[in-house]
Amino acid sequence: MNEIQLELKNQLQKFCLQKIEPHMEHDDETETFRMDIFNELGELGFTGMTLPEEFGGVGLSYQDFSIALCEIAKYSVSYAVTISVSSMVQAILNEFGSVVQKKQYLPALSSGIEIGAFCLSESGAGSDAASLITSAKKTTQDGTEGYLLNGSKIWITSGGIAKTYIVMARTGAAGSSGVSAFIVRDGTPGFSFGKKEKKMGWRVSPTRELLFHNCFIPAENLLANEGDGFKIAMAALDKGRFTIGAIAVGCAERALDESVRYALSRQQFKQPIFDFQGLQFMMADMALEIECSRLLVLQAAKDYDSGTPNAKLACMAKLKATDTAMRVTTDAVQILGGVGYTKEYPVERFMRDAKVLQIVEGTNQIQRVVIARLLKKEYSKH
Numbered sequence: 001m002n003e004i005q006l007e008l009k010n011q012l013q014k015f016c017l018q019k020i021e022p023h024m025e026h027d028d029e030t031e032t033f034r035m036d037i038f039n040e041l042g043e044l045g046f047t048g049m050t051l052p053e054e055f056g057g058v059g060l061s062y063q064d065f066s067i068a069l070c071e072i073a074k075y076s077v078s079y080a081v082t083i084s085v086s087s088m089v090q091a092i093l094n095e096f097g098s099v100v101q102k103k104q105y106l107p108a109l110s111s112g113i114e115i116g117a118f119c120l121s122e123s124g125a126g127s128d129a130a131s132l133i134t135s136a137k138k139t140t141q142d143g144t145e146g147y148l149l150n151g152s153k154i155w156i157t158s159g160g161i162a163k164t165y166i167v168m169a170r171t172g173a174a175g176s177s178g179v180s181a182f183i184v185r186d187g188t189p190g191f192s193f194g195k196k197e198k199k200m201g202w203r204v205s206p207t208r209e210l211l212f213h214n215c216f217i218p219a220e221n222l223l224a225n226e227g228d229g230f231k232i233a234m235a236a237l238d239k240g241r242f243t244i245g246a247i248a249v250g251c252a253e254r255a256l257d258e259s260v261r262y263a264l265s266r267q268q269f270k271q272p273i274f275d276f277q278g279l280q281f282m283m284a285d286m287a288l289e290i291e292c293s294r295l296l297v298l299q300a301a302k303d304y305d306s307g308t309p310n311a312k313l314a315c316m317a318k319l320k321a322t323d324t325a326m327r328v329t330t331d332a333v334q335i336l337g338g339v340g341y342t343k344e345y346p347v348e349r350f351m352r353d354a355k356v357l358q359i360v361e362g363t364n365q366i367q368r369v370v371i372a373r374l375l376k377k378e379y380s381k382h
Protein backbone atom coordinates (compact mmCIF):
# COMPACT_ATOMS: atom_id res chain seq x y z
CA MET A 1 0.00 0.00 0.00
CA ASN A 2 1.20 3.53 -0.72
CA GLU A 3 0.99 6.33 1.86
CA ILE A 4 -2.46 7.52 0.78
CA GLN A 5 -3.84 3.99 0.99
CA LEU A 6 -2.34 3.39 4.43
CA GLU A 7 -3.80 6.68 5.65
CA LEU A 8 -7.21 5.74 4.20
CA LYS A 9 -7.13 2.37 5.89
CA ASN A 10 -6.07 3.78 9.27
CA GLN A 11 -8.67 6.55 9.17
CA LEU A 12 -11.41 4.09 8.28
CA GLN A 13 -10.35 1.60 10.91
CA LYS A 14 -10.55 4.32 13.58
CA PHE A 15 -13.95 5.52 12.35
CA CYS A 16 -15.44 2.04 12.07
CA LEU A 17 -14.20 0.97 15.51
CA GLN A 18 -15.68 4.09 17.12
CA LYS A 19 -18.89 4.59 15.14
CA ILE A 20 -19.93 1.33 13.48
CA GLU A 21 -18.68 -1.62 15.51
CA PRO A 22 -20.47 -0.72 18.78
CA HIS A 23 -23.90 -0.75 17.04
CA MET A 24 -23.51 -3.70 14.72
CA GLU A 25 -25.03 -6.48 16.80
CA HIS A 26 -28.07 -4.36 17.72
CA ASP A 27 -28.50 -2.91 14.24
CA ASP A 28 -28.22 -6.33 12.59
CA GLU A 29 -30.89 -7.67 14.95
CA THR A 30 -33.25 -4.71 14.44
CA GLU A 31 -32.42 -4.03 10.75
CA THR A 32 -31.42 -0.44 11.56
CA PHE A 33 -29.59 1.68 8.98
CA ARG A 34 -28.07 4.84 10.49
CA MET A 35 -28.13 7.75 8.05
CA ASP A 36 -25.91 9.79 10.39
CA ILE A 37 -23.12 7.22 10.00
CA PHE A 38 -23.43 7.42 6.20
CA ASN A 39 -23.41 11.24 6.37
CA GLU A 40 -20.25 11.16 8.51
CA LEU A 41 -18.55 8.78 6.09
CA GLY A 42 -19.47 11.38 3.45
CA GLU A 43 -17.91 14.22 5.45
CA LEU A 44 -14.69 12.20 5.58
CA GLY A 45 -14.79 11.76 1.78
CA PHE A 46 -15.66 8.05 1.69
CA THR A 47 -18.95 8.28 -0.24
CA GLY A 48 -17.57 9.81 -3.44
CA MET A 49 -14.07 8.43 -3.53
CA THR A 50 -13.65 7.80 -7.26
CA LEU A 51 -15.70 10.76 -8.53
CA PRO A 52 -13.72 13.74 -9.93
CA GLU A 53 -13.32 16.69 -7.56
CA GLU A 54 -15.36 19.04 -9.77
CA PHE A 55 -18.52 17.14 -8.75
CA GLY A 56 -17.61 16.90 -5.08
CA GLY A 57 -15.68 13.64 -5.24
CA VAL A 58 -12.16 12.88 -4.04
CA GLY A 59 -10.82 11.68 -7.40
CA LEU A 60 -9.03 8.61 -6.03
CA SER A 61 -8.40 5.39 -7.94
CA TYR A 62 -10.46 2.18 -7.93
CA GLN A 63 -7.53 0.50 -6.19
CA ASP A 64 -7.85 3.03 -3.34
CA PHE A 65 -11.62 2.53 -3.34
CA SER A 66 -11.21 -1.26 -3.15
CA ILE A 67 -8.91 -0.92 -0.14
CA ALA A 68 -11.43 1.38 1.57
CA LEU A 69 -14.39 -0.95 0.89
CA CYS A 70 -12.40 -3.89 2.22
CA GLU A 71 -11.68 -2.00 5.44
CA ILE A 72 -15.31 -0.93 6.00
CA ALA A 73 -16.50 -4.50 5.30
CA LYS A 74 -14.38 -5.77 8.20
CA TYR A 75 -16.85 -4.00 10.47
CA SER A 76 -20.02 -3.83 8.39
CA VAL A 77 -20.66 -5.44 5.02
CA SER A 78 -23.95 -3.50 4.90
CA TYR A 79 -22.37 0.00 5.00
CA ALA A 80 -19.70 -1.12 2.52
CA VAL A 81 -22.42 -2.27 0.12
CA THR A 82 -24.41 0.96 0.54
CA ILE A 83 -21.32 2.97 -0.40
CA SER A 84 -20.45 0.63 -3.26
CA VAL A 85 -23.91 0.86 -4.88
CA SER A 86 -24.20 4.62 -4.34
CA SER A 87 -20.76 5.04 -5.93
CA MET A 88 -21.92 2.92 -8.86
CA VAL A 89 -24.78 5.37 -9.41
CA GLN A 90 -22.29 8.26 -9.34
CA ALA A 91 -20.07 6.47 -11.87
CA ILE A 92 -23.08 6.01 -14.18
CA LEU A 93 -24.07 9.67 -13.94
CA ASN A 94 -20.48 10.78 -14.44
CA GLU A 95 -19.95 8.60 -17.50
CA PHE A 96 -23.34 8.84 -19.19
CA GLY A 97 -25.06 11.90 -17.71
CA SER A 98 -25.30 15.35 -19.32
CA VAL A 99 -23.50 18.28 -17.67
CA VAL A 100 -26.85 19.45 -16.28
CA GLN A 101 -27.62 16.00 -14.80
CA LYS A 102 -24.16 15.76 -13.27
CA LYS A 103 -24.43 19.19 -11.65
CA GLN A 104 -27.92 18.44 -10.39
CA TYR A 105 -27.40 15.01 -8.81
CA LEU A 106 -23.72 14.33 -8.16
CA PRO A 107 -22.80 16.76 -5.36
CA ALA A 108 -25.42 15.42 -2.90
CA LEU A 109 -24.44 11.83 -3.71
CA SER A 110 -20.67 12.27 -3.53
CA SER A 111 -20.85 14.20 -0.25
CA GLY A 112 -22.94 11.47 1.39
CA ILE A 113 -25.93 13.76 1.97
CA GLU A 114 -27.94 11.44 -0.27
CA ILE A 115 -27.76 7.77 -1.33
CA GLY A 116 -28.13 6.39 -4.86
CA ALA A 117 -29.77 3.12 -5.95
CA PHE A 118 -29.32 0.95 -9.05
CA CYS A 119 -32.55 -0.61 -10.30
CA LEU A 120 -32.32 -3.39 -12.87
CA SER A 121 -33.79 -6.61 -11.37
CA GLU A 122 -37.46 -7.53 -11.67
CA SER A 123 -39.40 -10.54 -10.41
CA GLY A 124 -39.20 -12.13 -13.88
CA ALA A 125 -35.79 -10.73 -14.84
CA GLY A 126 -32.86 -11.67 -12.58
CA SER A 127 -29.85 -13.26 -14.27
CA ASP A 128 -31.65 -12.69 -17.58
CA ALA A 129 -31.88 -8.96 -16.90
CA ALA A 130 -32.48 -8.06 -20.57
CA SER A 131 -35.94 -9.63 -20.31
CA LEU A 132 -37.18 -6.82 -18.02
CA ILE A 133 -40.70 -5.57 -18.69
CA THR A 134 -41.08 -2.31 -16.72
CA SER A 135 -42.20 0.04 -19.47
CA ALA A 136 -41.44 3.67 -20.28
CA LYS A 137 -43.89 5.02 -22.87
CA LYS A 138 -43.24 8.36 -24.53
CA THR A 139 -45.87 10.93 -23.66
CA THR A 140 -46.48 14.63 -23.04
CA GLN A 141 -47.87 15.94 -19.76
CA ASP A 142 -48.88 19.59 -19.30
CA GLY A 143 -46.75 20.50 -22.31
CA THR A 144 -43.65 18.68 -20.99
CA GLU A 145 -42.22 15.81 -23.00
CA GLY A 146 -41.42 12.69 -21.05
CA TYR A 147 -42.12 9.04 -20.32
CA LEU A 148 -44.76 7.19 -18.33
CA LEU A 149 -43.16 4.48 -16.17
CA ASN A 150 -45.23 1.40 -15.29
CA GLY A 151 -44.04 -1.78 -13.60
CA SER A 152 -41.92 -2.79 -10.64
CA LYS A 153 -38.37 -3.57 -9.52
CA ILE A 154 -37.30 -5.96 -6.79
CA TRP A 155 -34.22 -6.46 -4.60
CA ILE A 156 -33.23 -2.80 -4.72
CA THR A 157 -30.38 -2.07 -2.33
CA SER A 158 -31.07 1.15 -0.39
CA GLY A 159 -34.69 1.16 -1.63
CA GLY A 160 -36.56 3.62 0.60
CA ILE A 161 -33.45 5.39 1.96
CA ALA A 162 -32.04 6.46 -1.42
CA LYS A 163 -33.11 9.70 -3.08
CA THR A 164 -31.81 9.08 -6.62
CA TYR A 165 -32.76 5.88 -8.46
CA ILE A 166 -31.29 4.83 -11.81
CA VAL A 167 -34.13 2.78 -13.30
CA MET A 168 -33.82 0.57 -16.39
CA ALA A 169 -37.08 0.41 -18.33
CA ARG A 170 -38.23 -0.75 -21.73
CA THR A 171 -38.75 1.97 -24.34
CA GLY A 172 -38.39 -0.29 -27.35
CA ALA A 173 -38.55 -3.84 -28.65
CA ALA A 174 -37.79 -6.99 -26.63
CA GLY A 175 -34.15 -7.66 -25.75
CA SER A 176 -31.27 -5.53 -24.55
CA SER A 177 -31.49 -2.86 -27.27
CA GLY A 178 -34.99 -1.81 -26.14
CA VAL A 179 -33.89 -0.79 -22.63
CA SER A 180 -33.32 2.83 -21.52
CA ALA A 181 -32.02 4.29 -18.26
CA PHE A 182 -33.87 6.99 -16.28
CA ILE A 183 -33.11 9.12 -13.25
CA VAL A 184 -36.06 8.86 -10.87
CA ARG A 185 -36.22 10.88 -7.64
CA ASP A 186 -37.86 9.72 -4.45
CA GLY A 187 -41.18 11.56 -4.12
CA THR A 188 -42.01 11.55 -7.84
CA PRO A 189 -45.81 11.04 -8.14
CA GLY A 190 -46.58 7.45 -9.19
CA PHE A 191 -43.37 6.10 -7.62
CA SER A 192 -43.80 4.19 -4.34
CA PHE A 193 -42.12 1.48 -2.29
CA GLY A 194 -43.35 -2.09 -1.97
CA LYS A 195 -42.30 -4.73 0.53
CA LYS A 196 -39.03 -4.56 2.41
CA GLU A 197 -37.23 -7.92 2.23
CA LYS A 198 -36.56 -9.85 5.45
CA LYS A 199 -33.07 -11.13 4.82
CA MET A 200 -30.58 -13.64 6.21
CA GLY A 201 -27.71 -11.14 5.92
CA TRP A 202 -27.04 -7.51 4.90
CA ARG A 203 -29.69 -6.74 7.50
CA VAL A 204 -28.55 -3.16 8.05
CA SER A 205 -28.86 -2.45 4.32
CA PRO A 206 -32.54 -2.19 3.34
CA THR A 207 -33.57 -4.12 0.21
CA ARG A 208 -36.90 -3.05 -1.20
CA GLU A 209 -39.39 -3.40 -4.01
CA LEU A 210 -40.11 -0.30 -6.14
CA LEU A 211 -43.52 0.30 -7.74
CA PHE A 212 -44.25 2.57 -10.71
CA HIS A 213 -47.81 3.41 -11.61
CA ASN A 214 -48.22 5.98 -14.38
CA CYS A 215 -45.12 7.68 -13.03
CA PHE A 216 -44.25 10.65 -15.26
CA ILE A 217 -40.53 11.18 -15.85
CA PRO A 218 -39.53 14.31 -17.83
CA ALA A 219 -37.43 13.62 -20.93
CA GLU A 220 -34.53 15.50 -19.31
CA ASN A 221 -34.22 12.54 -16.88
CA LEU A 222 -33.35 10.10 -19.65
CA LEU A 223 -29.69 9.06 -19.36
CA ALA A 224 -27.76 9.19 -22.65
CA ASN A 225 -30.02 8.00 -25.50
CA GLU A 226 -33.05 5.79 -25.78
CA GLY A 227 -31.85 2.19 -26.04
CA ASP A 228 -28.59 2.80 -24.13
CA GLY A 229 -29.95 1.48 -20.82
CA PHE A 230 -28.61 -2.06 -20.97
CA LYS A 231 -25.18 -0.89 -22.08
CA ILE A 232 -25.16 1.55 -19.14
CA ALA A 233 -26.23 -1.17 -16.69
CA MET A 234 -23.58 -3.61 -17.91
CA ALA A 235 -20.83 -0.96 -17.80
CA ALA A 236 -21.80 -0.24 -14.19
CA LEU A 237 -21.86 -3.93 -13.26
CA ASP A 238 -18.40 -4.42 -14.78
CA LYS A 239 -17.12 -1.95 -12.20
CA GLY A 240 -19.32 -3.37 -9.46
CA ARG A 241 -17.80 -6.82 -9.88
CA PHE A 242 -14.43 -6.22 -8.32
CA THR A 243 -15.82 -3.81 -5.73
CA ILE A 244 -18.07 -6.65 -4.49
CA GLY A 245 -14.86 -8.72 -4.48
CA ALA A 246 -13.17 -6.08 -2.30
CA ILE A 247 -16.07 -6.24 0.18
CA ALA A 248 -15.76 -10.04 0.22
CA VAL A 249 -12.05 -9.80 1.06
CA GLY A 250 -12.82 -7.54 4.06
CA CYS A 251 -15.56 -9.90 5.25
CA ALA A 252 -13.20 -12.91 5.02
CA GLU A 253 -10.31 -11.05 6.67
CA ARG A 254 -12.42 -10.27 9.72
CA ALA A 255 -13.49 -13.92 9.99
CA LEU A 256 -9.85 -15.06 9.85
CA ASP A 257 -8.86 -12.48 12.45
CA GLU A 258 -11.58 -13.68 14.83
CA SER A 259 -10.57 -17.31 14.20
CA VAL A 260 -6.87 -16.86 14.92
CA ARG A 261 -7.48 -14.80 18.06
CA TYR A 262 -9.97 -17.33 19.38
CA ALA A 263 -7.83 -20.35 18.51
CA LEU A 264 -4.86 -18.83 20.36
CA SER A 265 -6.87 -18.16 23.52
CA ARG A 266 -9.17 -21.21 23.71
CA GLN A 267 -7.71 -24.23 25.50
CA GLN A 268 -8.82 -27.84 25.07
CA PHE A 269 -6.85 -30.96 25.93
CA LYS A 270 -4.58 -28.61 27.98
CA GLN A 271 -3.36 -26.65 24.97
CA PRO A 272 -4.51 -23.77 22.76
CA ILE A 273 -6.70 -25.19 19.98
CA PHE A 274 -4.44 -23.22 17.59
CA ASP A 275 -1.80 -25.93 18.17
CA PHE A 276 -3.93 -28.67 16.60
CA GLN A 277 -2.63 -29.22 13.10
CA GLY A 278 -6.15 -29.83 11.78
CA LEU A 279 -7.05 -26.22 12.66
CA GLN A 280 -3.67 -24.83 11.59
CA PHE A 281 -4.19 -26.21 8.08
CA MET A 282 -7.68 -24.66 7.98
CA MET A 283 -6.32 -21.26 9.00
CA ALA A 284 -3.37 -21.49 6.60
CA ASP A 285 -5.81 -22.21 3.74
CA MET A 286 -8.07 -19.35 4.85
CA ALA A 287 -5.11 -16.92 4.78
CA LEU A 288 -3.94 -18.24 1.41
CA GLU A 289 -7.36 -17.90 -0.23
CA ILE A 290 -7.79 -14.37 1.15
CA GLU A 291 -4.43 -13.25 -0.26
CA CYS A 292 -5.23 -14.81 -3.69
CA SER A 293 -8.56 -12.98 -3.68
CA ARG A 294 -7.02 -9.66 -2.62
CA LEU A 295 -4.43 -9.86 -5.41
CA LEU A 296 -7.09 -10.59 -8.03
CA VAL A 297 -9.29 -7.71 -6.80
CA LEU A 298 -6.41 -5.22 -6.74
CA GLN A 299 -5.17 -6.33 -10.18
CA ALA A 300 -8.69 -5.95 -11.65
CA ALA A 301 -8.93 -2.49 -10.06
CA LYS A 302 -5.47 -1.54 -11.34
CA ASP A 303 -6.38 -2.60 -14.90
CA TYR A 304 -9.51 -0.49 -14.62
CA ASP A 305 -7.55 2.52 -13.31
CA SER A 306 -5.00 2.28 -16.11
CA GLY A 307 -7.74 2.43 -18.76
CA THR A 308 -7.42 -1.21 -19.85
CA PRO A 309 -10.23 -2.97 -17.96
CA ASN A 310 -10.04 -6.75 -18.11
CA ALA A 311 -13.57 -8.15 -17.97
CA LYS A 312 -12.40 -11.74 -17.46
CA LEU A 313 -10.19 -10.81 -14.52
CA ALA A 314 -12.96 -8.65 -12.97
CA CYS A 315 -15.35 -11.66 -13.10
CA MET A 316 -12.64 -13.90 -11.65
CA ALA A 317 -12.00 -11.41 -8.83
CA LYS A 318 -15.71 -11.32 -7.90
CA LEU A 319 -16.06 -15.08 -8.17
CA LYS A 320 -12.92 -16.03 -6.27
CA ALA A 321 -13.30 -13.42 -3.51
CA THR A 322 -16.96 -14.14 -2.81
CA ASP A 323 -16.54 -17.93 -2.84
CA THR A 324 -13.58 -17.40 -0.51
CA ALA A 325 -15.64 -15.21 1.83
CA MET A 326 -18.31 -17.92 2.05
CA ARG A 327 -15.79 -20.66 2.75
CA VAL A 328 -13.67 -18.64 5.20
CA THR A 329 -16.63 -17.38 7.22
CA THR A 330 -18.08 -20.92 7.40
CA ASP A 331 -14.72 -22.26 8.58
CA ALA A 332 -14.50 -19.45 11.14
CA VAL A 333 -17.80 -20.56 12.69
CA GLN A 334 -16.35 -24.10 12.81
CA ILE A 335 -13.12 -22.96 14.50
CA LEU A 336 -15.07 -21.11 17.20
CA GLY A 337 -17.19 -24.20 17.82
CA GLY A 338 -20.45 -23.64 19.73
CA VAL A 339 -19.86 -19.95 20.41
CA GLY A 340 -19.24 -19.43 16.68
CA TYR A 341 -22.89 -20.29 16.15
CA THR A 342 -24.07 -17.66 18.63
CA LYS A 343 -24.17 -13.87 18.60
CA GLU A 344 -21.44 -13.74 21.24
CA TYR A 345 -18.95 -13.44 18.37
CA PRO A 346 -19.56 -11.69 15.03
CA VAL A 347 -18.50 -14.63 12.81
CA GLU A 348 -22.07 -15.88 12.31
CA ARG A 349 -23.04 -12.40 11.05
CA PHE A 350 -20.14 -12.37 8.59
CA MET A 351 -21.15 -15.85 7.41
CA ARG A 352 -24.70 -14.61 6.75
CA ASP A 353 -23.38 -11.46 5.06
CA ALA A 354 -20.99 -13.47 2.85
CA LYS A 355 -23.71 -15.64 1.30
CA VAL A 356 -25.42 -12.94 -0.71
CA LEU A 357 -22.10 -11.73 -2.13
CA GLN A 358 -22.21 -14.92 -4.25
CA ILE A 359 -25.63 -13.87 -5.59
CA VAL A 360 -25.58 -10.10 -6.27
CA GLU A 361 -24.23 -8.22 -9.30
CA GLY A 362 -24.26 -11.42 -11.34
CA THR A 363 -24.46 -14.75 -9.52
CA ASN A 364 -21.27 -16.78 -9.36
CA GLN A 365 -22.74 -19.14 -11.97
CA ILE A 366 -23.16 -16.15 -14.28
CA GLN A 367 -19.54 -15.07 -13.60
CA ARG A 368 -18.47 -18.54 -14.78
CA VAL A 369 -20.72 -18.22 -17.86
CA VAL A 370 -19.02 -14.90 -18.73
CA ILE A 371 -15.49 -16.22 -18.06
CA ALA A 372 -16.16 -19.25 -20.29
CA ARG A 373 -17.64 -17.01 -23.02
CA LEU A 374 -14.55 -14.78 -22.94
CA LEU A 375 -12.26 -17.84 -23.02
CA LYS A 376 -14.09 -19.15 -26.09
CA LYS A 377 -13.74 -15.75 -27.76
CA GLU A 378 -10.00 -15.67 -27.04
CA TYR A 379 -9.50 -19.15 -28.45
CA SER A 380 -11.64 -18.58 -31.55
CA LYS A 381 -9.19 -15.83 -32.58
CA HIS A 382 -6.38 -18.40 -33.04
Ligand SMILES: Cc1cc2nc3c(=O)[nH]c(=O)nc-3n(C[C@H](O)[C@H](O)[C@H](O)COP(=O)(O)OP(=O)(O)OC[C@H]3O[C@@H](n4cnc5c(N)ncnc54)[C@H](O)[C@@H]3O)c2cc1C
Binds near residue numbers: 199361366369
Ligand atom coordinates in the same frame (compact mmCIF):
# COMPACT_ATOMS: atom_id res chain seq x y z
C1 LIG B 1 -29.73 -8.58 -0.92
C2 LIG B 1 -29.86 -8.35 -2.39
C3 LIG B 1 -29.58 -7.09 -2.91
C4 LIG B 1 -29.74 -6.84 -4.28
N1 LIG B 1 -29.54 -5.58 -4.77
C5 LIG B 1 -29.87 -5.29 -6.05
C6 LIG B 1 -29.86 -3.94 -6.54
O1 LIG B 1 -29.49 -3.01 -5.83
N2 LIG B 1 -30.25 -3.72 -7.83
C7 LIG B 1 -30.66 -4.72 -8.65
O2 LIG B 1 -31.01 -4.44 -9.81
N3 LIG B 1 -30.70 -6.02 -8.22
C8 LIG B 1 -30.31 -6.33 -6.96
N4 LIG B 1 -30.35 -7.62 -6.49
C9 LIG B 1 -30.79 -8.68 -7.40
C10 LIG B 1 -29.66 -9.63 -7.80
O3 LIG B 1 -28.82 -8.98 -8.72
C11 LIG B 1 -30.32 -10.90 -8.35
O4 LIG B 1 -30.85 -11.60 -7.24
C12 LIG B 1 -29.36 -11.75 -9.13
O5 LIG B 1 -29.01 -11.13 -10.34
C13 LIG B 1 -29.94 -13.14 -9.44
O6 LIG B 1 -31.21 -13.05 -9.97
P1 LIG B 1 -32.40 -13.95 -9.34
O7 LIG B 1 -32.39 -13.73 -7.88
O8 LIG B 1 -33.63 -13.63 -10.08
O9 LIG B 1 -31.94 -15.43 -9.61
P2 LIG B 1 -32.17 -16.27 -10.95
O10 LIG B 1 -31.66 -15.52 -12.11
O11 LIG B 1 -33.55 -16.79 -10.98
O12 LIG B 1 -31.17 -17.48 -10.68
C14 LIG B 1 -31.51 -18.60 -9.85
C15 LIG B 1 -30.35 -19.60 -9.96
O13 LIG B 1 -30.16 -20.01 -11.32
C16 LIG B 1 -28.82 -19.79 -11.71
N5 LIG B 1 -28.76 -19.42 -13.14
C17 LIG B 1 -29.52 -18.51 -13.80
N6 LIG B 1 -29.13 -18.42 -15.08
C18 LIG B 1 -28.11 -19.30 -15.23
C19 LIG B 1 -27.27 -19.67 -16.33
N7 LIG B 1 -27.38 -19.10 -17.53
N8 LIG B 1 -26.32 -20.63 -16.13
C20 LIG B 1 -26.17 -21.20 -14.89
N9 LIG B 1 -26.93 -20.88 -13.83
C21 LIG B 1 -27.88 -19.95 -13.99
C22 LIG B 1 -28.34 -18.64 -10.82
O14 LIG B 1 -26.93 -18.61 -10.72
C23 LIG B 1 -29.00 -19.00 -9.50
O15 LIG B 1 -28.25 -19.95 -8.83
C24 LIG B 1 -30.14 -7.90 -5.14
C25 LIG B 1 -30.37 -9.17 -4.60
C26 LIG B 1 -30.25 -9.40 -3.26
C27 LIG B 1 -30.54 -10.78 -2.73
